[in-house]
Amino acid sequence: MAQMMINGKSTPALSGKTLDVLAPSDGLVYDSIPRGEAADVDLACSAARAALEGPWGRFSALERSRLLLNFSRKILDHLDELTDIEARDTGKPLTAARADITVLARYFEYYGGAADKIHGQVIPFLNDYSALLVREPLGVTAHIIPWNYPAQMFGRSTAPALAMGNAVVVKPAEDACLSVIRVAELAQEVGFPPGAINIVTGLGEEAGASLAEHPGIDFISFTGSNEVGIKIQQAAALNAVKCVLELGGKTAHVVFDDANFELAVPTIIKGIVQNTGQTCVAGSRLLVQKEIYTGFMAMLAEAFAKVRAGTPEMDANCGPVISEKQFRRVNRFIDAGINDGLEIICQGEILPGVPEGGYFIAPTLFSADDHSSDLLTQEIFGPVLVALPFSDEADAIRLSNATDYGLQGAVWTENGSRQQRMARGIRCGQLYINCFGAGGGVELPFGGVKRSGHGREKGFIALEELSTTKTIVQFYGA
Numbered sequence: 001m002a003q004m005m006i007n008g009k010s011t012p013a014l015s016g017k018t019l020d021v022l023a024p025s026d027g028l029v030y031d032s033i034p035r036g037e038a039a040d041v042d043l044a045c046s047a048a049r050a051a052l053e054g055p056w057g058r059f060s061a062l063e064r065s066r067l068l069l070n071f072s073r074k075i076l077d078h079l080d081e082l083t084d085i086e087a088r089d090t091g092k093p094l095t096a097a098r099a100d101i102t103v104l105a106r107y108f109e110y111y112g113g114a115a116d117k118i119h120g121q122v123i124p125f126l127n128d129y130s131a132l133l134v135r136e137p138l139g140v141t142a143h144i145i146p147w148n149y150p151a152q153m154f155g156r157s158t159a160p161a162l163a164m165g166n167a168v169v170v171k172p173a174e175d176a177c178l179s180v181i182r183v184a185e186l187a188q189e190v191g192f193p194p195g196a197i198n199i200v201t202g203l204g205e206e207a208g209a210s211l212a213e214h215p216g217i218d219f220i221s222f223t224g225s226n227e228v229g230i231k232i233q234q235a236a237a238l239n240a241v242k243c244v245l246e247l248g249g250k251t252a253h254v255v256f257d258d259a260n261f262e263l264a265v266p267t268i269i270k271g272i273v274q275n276t277g278q279t280c281v282a283g284s285r286l287l288v289q290k291e292i293y294t295g296f297m298a299m300l301a302e303a304f305a306k307v308r309a310g311t312p313e314m315d316a317n318c319g320p321v322i323s324e325k326q327f328r329r330v331n332r333f334i335d336a337g338i339n340d341g342l343e344i345i346c347q348g349e350i351l352p353g354v355p356e357g358g359y360f361i362a363p364t365l366f367s368a369d370d371h372s373s374d375l376l377t378q379e380i381f382g383p384v385l386v387a388l389p390f391s392d393e394a395d396a397i398r399l400s401n402a403t404d405y406g407l408q409g410a411v412w413t414e415n416g417s418r419q420q421r422m423a424r425g426i427r428c429g430q431l432y433i434n435c436f437g438a439g440g441g442v443e444l445p446f447g448g449v450k451r452s453g454h455g456r457e458k459g460f461i462a463l464e465e466l467s468t469t470k471t472i473v474q475f476y477g478a
């Protein structure tokens with residue numbers, strides 16, 4: 001049975017309750033995790049506070065830097081083991097799981113490298129005064145993370161927090177969290193003091209809600225659904241703490257008539273099939289200039305039909321979706337698309353030999369005549385791509401912005417002026433031109449506008465989000 005990590009010790013829930021862990025590839029139970037509740041969260045928050053007031057709070061920037069870099073190497077030393085854990089827990093192909101663990105290590109490398117390079121400022125002020133701006137940790141930071149990329153999300157959220165000297169309490173998702181648990185064990189081995197990294201597993205409405213509203217936290221970072229994100233922001237408001245929310249997206253690729261089709265086609269397919277479409281940055285809408293719609297869609301369909309879903313070992317393009325709940329939800333969307341009159345252009349293949357109880361869905365390419373269907377405005381979180389023709393630049397910008405989300409955008413054109421006009425016109429936090437996604441994109445500031453949330457993760461900017469400033473004014477005149 002997997003255990004939580006509280007105050008440097010692997011521990012069951014105080015209540016002794018557990019939750020089953022199922023493999024998405026066959027739907028069978030193969031492990032269990034503690035069902036942590038408010039009392040466990042309380043212990044974790046106290047342990048984090050004690051760490052800040054104890055040894056962890058006394059680590060110098062250089063010591064934190066070296067520790068994070070050692071942790072990164074330790075993760076890579078366990079690459080095979082962590083890859084297997086992640087692949088089985090999420091169902092994703094082994095190659096994808098391996099890439100995820102590499103990105104996890106990269107987060108600790110990047111932020112380990114940055115930890116001792118954050119400078120304050122000297123502010124010109126009145127004569128005989130010195131005014132300093134110093135950067136300090138926020139304190140105990142809470143991190144509620146989702147199941148789609150457990151290892152990567154752990155790195156993305158906690159590495160900048162730890163680099164800045166915060167103590168973290170993480171609530172990973174009940175649907176997939178075994179890699180996070182193992183990584184937290186490795187953190188103890190590499191020398192993080194007890195309480196610097198705490199993991200409380202359990203249900204969202206129990207452990208998650210208790211953590212979000214706990215008076216002992218100084219910050220919350222949340223990645224997940226809009227519905228829960230709003231609850232998190234309300235909980236943060238009760239304690240007047242800052243929150244960073246990353247709540248999903250509905251990214252549109254915009255393909256103009258001068259686009260490089262050979263480059264665009266495989267990238268667009270990867271952008272929706274990757275992680276079985278279970279990513280907030282899925283390129284789930286495709287806007288194609290009407291003059292090339294038929295030709296481009298024919299080329300896309302030919303490649304899309306070759307996409308294969310399989311178990312982690314099958315070396316397929318994608319795996320199953322995470323759970324029966326998601327399986328039903330994605331299939332409901334596909335049925336709704338058919339009812340809305342959308343045309344199925346083609347579907348990928350579910351490889352023969354996948355276990356019967358696995359949550360496999362054939363990747364599906366739809367074509368629509370207008371933007372009215374829910375499939376074009378709601379986040380499906382599955383391997384479903386919906387294409388639609390557009391007339392001109394203004395139409396492409398209008399359609400790109402025609403959802404509540406604003407996480408990412410993508411433009412395919414060789415015309416440089418048009419690239420800039422589109423990049424400025426699309427409302428989002430990250431915009432790609434003639435490319436898409438960034439293999440983790442650890443260095444690239446990331447986050448949304450509109451209902452995709454607020455605050456920024458990744459890159460140097462995350463270090464600012466995970467810290468605060470103090471202005472120190474001193475009079476030194478006679």
Ligand code: ADP
Pocket residue numbers: 144145146147171172173174202203204205207208209210212223224225226228229231
């Ligand atoms: P999904 O619908 O994709 O599972 P959620 O937003 O429900 O996404 O879950 C993302 C994370 O938020 C998970 O770790 C989950 O346990 C947690 N969570 C779910 N409900 C709540 C809640 N009411 N309060 C705090 N955390 C929650």
